[in-house]
Structure formats: structure tokens, C-alpha cells
Amino acid sequence: MKGLRVLFAIALVAAIIVVGLYWLRHRPQQIPTPFVTQGRLQVYALDVGQGDSALIITPEGKSVLIDAGPPQAGDEVVAALRKKDIRSLDLAVATHPHADHIGGMRPVIENFGVKNFLDSGQVYASKEYERMLRAIQEKGIKFIEAKKGMKFDLDSGVKLEVLNPPGDGRWITEVRRGGSVENANSIVLRLSYGNFSMLFTGDAETETEDLIMESGAPLSAQVLKVGHHGSRHATSARFLDAVAPEAAVISCGADNRYGHPARQTLDRLRKAGVRIYRTDLNGEIAIVADGNKFEIHPARQPIQVALERGGWWLVVGGRRLVIGSRPFWTNHQPLTTNRHS
């Protein structure tokens, strides 16, 4: 009896090693994860490398792009929008004038009819920013400078509220040593739809988080788009307390040189019991909400268990191994149920 148990333990360890090795070898694979988008609010954290870009599509098809990644990601952002059947954008937002957020905006402006443009209103000596503004002017796009309290009414009760910058000529001017005034004055947005809400913080760090908390603005959100690519100077424990997110999305490039996301930020998120998704590991991340519940569907998952017609499957690095009844060489797509590891 004891021998049997030892044998079982050895077999289990061997199985874990085999699965682990298999995962290491095959993890960059893309997993198809079809999910229902019809009649739902969709938010996509696009995979733009080291930068930031998020797309919102409302249940009735209105669309908002928040940032457009770095210049080299411009074509990818355009392709990602086309893939989602976007023909025009009801609103494009530049959270602040740094190139990892606005670099891809010109191809977006040139390829899609952008109806409104929301800018942080900062005056910054960036040639990239100057070119973006010129493109906005050439296309005659309605230009809005953000200030706290602005509300954008999309449809089906989907709302976008501006929480920062303060506006009317007031700016955050005091930042930590080594910090950035442009980051601190990022546009911060709260998206709400029924009981679902999500916070987009641009590259805002602690001083901005504190200011928003002091203002008493509604902050709670199920999903937090983590500030400044997961920098250790953003996403303080007190801010996490106030937002109380269930899931966090971090947009950063694989093996970036800036140490994003910081271990300290990941620790704070974990300590607060927040599920973490990262574009460098998960690729594009889709968040789908029906006003009550929300689901998160990352394009890639290191390990995923999927329920398919008639059987359970263990998906390892995009390859499906059978747990249930169906043999692994059949070619069915998983159904909508996904278990996140």
C-alpha cells in the first residue's frame, strides 16, 4: 500500500516535470479563446510592446481608443482595430504626450475617422506630439482638453468620467525626484456600465492617485488598468484599498529595460488579492462585461483548463492535452468556458 503511494507520488512528479517542460517549449503559442461579445461591453488591452493602448467597444458599437502605443506599434494598432471591425472611432484619448502612448496615434488618425479627440492639455516639446496635433488639425477632428468632472455618455448607459487632470489651468507640479510632470498630469478615466467599472490611469503615479483620492471622486473599479506600466512609484497600497479591484491589467513589453512591472507593484497587487494580467505574458487581453458580470480572456495563457463538448482539456502553451474523453488530435475549438490559472 505504501509502495503504491510512493509510486503514485513519483508518477505525479514525473507528470508535472513533463508538463512543465512541454510548457516551456511551447508557451508562445496563441490559444483561440472564442467568447461572446454581442451586446456586451468590450475592453481590449492591446499588445503594443512597451507602451499602452486600450480599446473600448460599447454594446451598441461605439468605440474609444485610449492611447495608441509607441511609434513602432502604429501598424499593429491599426490592424487590431480593423480585426475588430472598427471603421471609425467616436473618441481617441491621448492620456499624456509621451511617445509610448501617442506614437501610434498618427496612423490611427490617418486610417480611421476619429470624431473626437481628448487630450491632457499639456504643452510639451515633443516633435512626435507636434506631428500628432497637426494630424488632428488636418483632419478637422473635434479637440477637447480634459478636466476633472467631464463625462462622456456613450450608449446603453456606458459612461466615461475624467478624474484627472484637475483642469482650468491647474496642474500637478510637484512630483517625486526623478518623476515626470507629464505622467502626473495624465488623463485618468473611469469607465462604468451597470455594476461594472474600470479605471484607466495612464502613467499616473502616487501623487496623482493621492490627489484623486482626496477629491472624493468615485474610484471603485472591478478592473484596474495599472498606472505607468506597473512602475513601483504607482499603484500604492492605499490606492488599491480605495479602488478595490478584482483584476489588474498591466501593459508592458517583454524584457523591457525599465523594470516594468516592478516586483513591489506585483507584490502589492497580490497582497490585495488582485488577479494580474500582463500584455507581455498574456498578449492582448479582452475584458467583456454585461453590466453585471465580467470575464477576462487573455490571448495567451501559460496554463488553461477548458471545458469542451464532452470532455475536459488541459491546454498547455496553446497545445491541448486530453483529460476527459476526446482524443487530443481532434480539431475542435474550446467553448466559451475558460478557467484561468
Place this chain on the structure above:
Amino acid sequence: MSNSKESIKAFVDRIESGLAVILLSDGSGVQFDLPLEYLPPGTEAGDHLLITFQLDPESREETLRSVAELKRRLAKDGDPQQTEFKL
């Protein structure tokens, strides 16, 4: 060259698809790619370079002025008091 620091020593480690992979010679590990057309004609792998940087305050001022002017023109059609937008 009045306001530049002394030159930084670097070398072209290799050329990949028309991009010169440049490493600083000081062993700092700092590395960047530059299309060959930005380098002196005839630059090849193994060449050593002297890099100097110079601040360009006039260009900065000019860009600031241009950005401010663009913003002024872009914002002039909008109502600064408007806080509710129906998209």
C-alpha cells in the same frame, strides 16, 4: 561643440538588416540600433565611433511655441465650460 561633453566612444558591433548595432565602448552594456544612413558614409562592422550630444534649446522653444499655437487653434472651436458630452 561648446556645450557638449567630451565624446562618447562606441563601436559598430555588427550590422543587422541595414541597422548598425552600436555598443558603448566603456563596457556599460548600453546598446542601440541606428539605420546605416545616419552614420558616416562607408561605416562598417567593427568601426569605432565618437559620439557627441549637444542640447538644442532653440529647437525646444520652437516646438513648444508650435505645440501651444496648435493647441490654441484646436481648442478655439470648443466650449471650455462644456463638461457633458454625448458621443
